[in-house]
Amino acid sequence: MNVWMLIIGRILLGVGIGYANQSVPVYLSEMAPAKIRGALNIGFQMAITIGIFAANLVNYGTAQMKENGWRVSLGLAAVPALIMTVGALFLPDTPNSLIERGMKEEAREMLQKIRGTTEVDAEYDDLVEASEVSKLVENPWKTIMEPRYRPQLVITALIPFFQQLTGINVIMFYAPVLFKTLGFGDDAALMSAVVSGLVNVFATVVSVFTVDKFGRRALFLEGGIQMFVCQIATGALIASVFGVSGDGAFSKEKGNLALALICIYVAAFAWSWGPLGWLVPSEIHPLETRSAGQSMNVSVNMFFTFVIGQLFLSMLCHLKFGLFFFFGGWVFVMTVFVYFFIPETKNVPIEEMNRVWKSHWFWGKYIPDDAPGLANAHHNNNA
Template sequence: MFYAPVLFKTLGFEDDASLMSAVVTGLVNVFATVVSILVVDRFGRRVLFLEGGIQMLACQIGVGVLIACVFGVSGNGTFSKGLGNLALALICIYVAAFAWSWGPLGWLVPSEIHPMEIRSAGQSINVSVNMFFTFVIGQLFLSMLCHMKFGLFFFFGGWVLLMTLFVYFFVPETRNVPIEEMNRVWKAHWFWGKYIPDDAVGLSHKSSGHDA
């Protein structure tokens, strides 16, 4: 988001147009985040993660193909007005998908999946890792764009695919699940259940019963 004006200018937008396009994507981000707030408890976390991941992947591939066709490996080319608007639309659709799925849920779900005993430590690690990779990407994005060109969008698209597959196979639904019951959810999971001892579920159940 913070490199949006540079990205649009790189794609051939004029200065005013690149700044206005960045404003448009920012507004899309705000409205899509509101959508997430309204629907997350109705449809659940996994649905938004998976839908958002698929939408983000499609947009990454679309922008990558578009830039490859116009600029090629040399990086020389010019977007027509129609293709420029198409690129802007794809980026806005991508931003919307991120803002109602991976953006806010990347903070919400970690706060729901950790048992009470390790919740503070788990959240601390989550925030630290998030900030670290935000810093790394922020420092490297422009250099990667210059060297990888359209390949950068396929690179990030590959990561989006891995993230979405990880959620599909390994992240349980946490909607309407009390934190005290998360050990039971993990125990019932086809993969993580192998690593959750039976007494952890029992302790979780006793803790919730005591609190009640």
């Protein structure tokens, strides 16, 4: 009826998305066996990319409608929301959650069920120990600021910050605007957005099958290098055609090259910083700071999504092709950060993550020798 209806609807959508992004990665990390935790968690990101692709298709279709196309586009979003709501009724609680609420026998039974074996004593003991430590924590937000949680705090704040400064949301939010600016027509711009959305889906599937084999660091680093090269090349290509004045037009060949570079960039993000931006923060926190940590991850992510979304069109007007160099510079910084400060977490049980930090050249000094998970880790290694 009016703009307020749109704003209120968007706020409600934001609350729903915030709740989902807070709970789903943590739920998956707590339920999944360590050896396939990455693949299952990235299933979350894959579902998001399929949703983005489906939304691009819907937008392309409803753009052809003479009346109420935008109403149909927005209204169809109720379908996945309904599926999620009904599906959530059938989800069991995680063993961690059951232990936290004193239902220890139910927790053991659930652990046996999801691991497919009765031999769960060691993992169950880890969960109980983590729960006991967690109960001593009165304020998770105050606790997460303690020096012993410094690695998790820094990485949980910086990963979502860096994820948005890859520039991906500029591409995904404004793909039709961007392609139209580059000389594609209205329909061609929407179709180009559909193409980049399809690339997003397939590349995320690649991540599902490689994250537990090659590890988080390998995907972070390869994706970072690929994104950096594509952004510099795209910026140079646009500069060669439009210069600073903005006058010029893409030939068909150069237009296709720009689309190809953007798709290669989207692919790099979709198998690296996209899914890993949700996976790594959700798996590195001990139980006592896990909810606070994931809240921080989602909040930082959404805040900088908002900032980039608000500033992008102004930045495009002022920086022109330099916008791609701006994001390319940030991708370089974050790739260096990963190389030096993010340890490998593949195949590490979630309650034994402290041994990863303890053995790291920089973060090790923050982890006390009596930190939970270290004793069991030594025992398991010896066994």
